[in-house]
Amino acid sequence: MSETKIIEIDKNNIDLQKMQCCSDCIKNGGTVIFPTETVYGLGANAKDEDAVAKIFAAKGRPQDNPLIVHLSDVSQLEQVAVDVSDRAKRLFMAFAPGPLTVVLKRGPSIPASVSAGLDTVAVRIPSHPVARALIELSGLPIAAPSANISGKPSPTAARHVTKEMDGRVDYIIDSDDCEVGVESTVVSLVQEPPILLRPGKITLRQLESVLGTVNLSTAIFAKFDGTAAAPGMKYRHYAPRAKMVLVRGYDTQVREYIHSKISHSNLKCGVLCFDGEQEYFKQATAVKSYGNHSQPETLAHGVFDALRYFDETDVEIIYARVSDGSGIEMAVYNRLLKAAAFNVIEV
Ligand code: TXA
Numbered sequence: 001m002s003e004t005k006i007i008e009i010d011k012n013n014i015d016l017q018k019m020q021c022c023s024d025c026i027k028n029g030g031t032v033i034f035p036t037e038t039v040y041g042l043g044a045n046a047k048d049e050d051a052v053a054k055i056f057a058a059k060g061r062p063q064d065n066p067l068i069v070h071l072s073d074v075s076q077l078e079q080v081a082v083d084v085s086d087r088a089k090r091l092f093m094a095f096a097p098g099p100l101t102v103v104l105k106r107g108p109s110i111p112a113s114v115s116a117g118l119d120t121v122a123v124r125i126p127s128h129p130v131a132r133a134l135i136e137l138s139g140l141p142i143a144a145p146s147a148n149i150s151g152k153p154s155p156t157a158a159r160h161v162t163k164e165m166d167g168r169v170d171y172i173i174d175s176d177d178c179e180v181g182v183e184s185t186v187v188s189l190v191q192e193p194p195i196l197l198r199p200g201k202i203t204l205r206q207l208e209s210v211l212g213t214v215n216l217s218t219a220i221f222a223k224f225d226g227t228a229a230a231p232g233m234k235y236r237h238y239a240p241r242a243k244m245v246l247v248r249g250y251d252t253q254v255r256e257y258i259h260s261k262i263s264h265s266n267l268k269c270g271v272l273c274f275d276g277e278q279e280y281f282k283q284a285t286a287v288k289s290y291g292n293h294s295q296p297e298t299l300a301h302g303v304f305d306a307l308r309y310f311d312e313t314d315v316e317i318i319y320a321r322v323s324d325g326s327g328i329e330m331a332v333y334n335r336l337l338k339a340a341a342f343n344v345i346e347v
């Protein structure tokens with residue numbers, strides 16, 4: 001791979017002419033990093049096996065971790081999936097375009113390598129205007145994982161990809177920071193009852209309002225046990241360089257515990273906290289808030305940027321405050337569990 005070109009696009013005033021080099025690149029089998037409402041994605045033509053291979057190479061992604069195929073409209077579902085049920089269509093009608101991915105039976109136009117050999121395909125219709133414009137201009141389904149090096153936190157701002165992915169892709173579309181901040185909710189409809197494979201902004205309750213009972217994958221809250229249906233769940237993910245420990249319990253006890261740890265440790269400590277708590281943790285080498293405890297969507301928006309921040313410091317261990325809940329908090333907690341390799345202390 002040679003030089004990576006950066007194209008700046010304003011999502012509120014999309015210059016389609018300027019974007020044309022990116023859609024041409026997709027049509028010609030190249031790779032483009034583009035913003036979505038969740039995280040930045042690393043896209044290529046989902047129908048082209050060689051183009052798809054470039055995605056795996058650029059990320060250093062294990063071959064057995066399948067990709068999500070991005071469409072711009074529900075009417076394109078049948079181009080990538082077969083046996084699309086009314087229930088699947090109802091689900092998309094309710095939440096698309098938006099941060100939802102649905103696993104369906106894979107159609108013949110999508111090469112097996114997109115789905116890591118599975119006979120299913122994960123499909124998502126993003127709402128971000130730049131992502132939509134790229135799909136529409138190229139006239140193709142776009143396979144795209146999060147645009148990070150495999151194992152690193154997902155990128156939620158253009159600055160997260162410009163250095164990390166330089167020389168690994170053809171184009172980067174530099175646009176605004178991603179609004180949601182955690183990746184899409186992934187639900188599989190290929191078994192009964194449906195399974196929530198990855199929590200996201202679209203909550204379990206919202207899914208159940210359309211689907212009835214939805215089971216939770218065991219991989220959301222526990223280490224991979226060999227049976228997870230979302231193969232991506234088994235890898236160490238989102239991990240900062242430093243070791244990470246999540247601390248759970250009542251606010252005051254958690255703060256006291258972390259305070260005492262950072263005061264007595266021989267290691268350089270970092271603390272991932274909530275807005276307004278920085279003063280408790282002054283002794284730490286690095287303190288970073290990821291959002292407002294009482295506004296969980298701010299935690300989702302800030303979590304990956306905060307994890308990346310610690311890699312710019314020399315901390316050796318990070319203590320993290322976490323939030324409980326069944327809404328978007330579940331998504332944030334799931335990402336932090338993985339970043340911490342399921343290392344949780346209850347106080
Ligand atoms: O928000 C998002 O979904 C972002 C943006 C770019 O759209 N994409 C994203 O892709 O997060 P990625 O590759 O980082 O995560 C895809 C997840 C993985 O956990 C993968 O295992 C699961 O979706 N997945 C993909 N295809 C699947 C399939 N056929 N069956 C089960 N799980 C699948």
Ligand code: MG
Nearest residue numbers: 145146147154
């Ligand atoms: Mg990813």
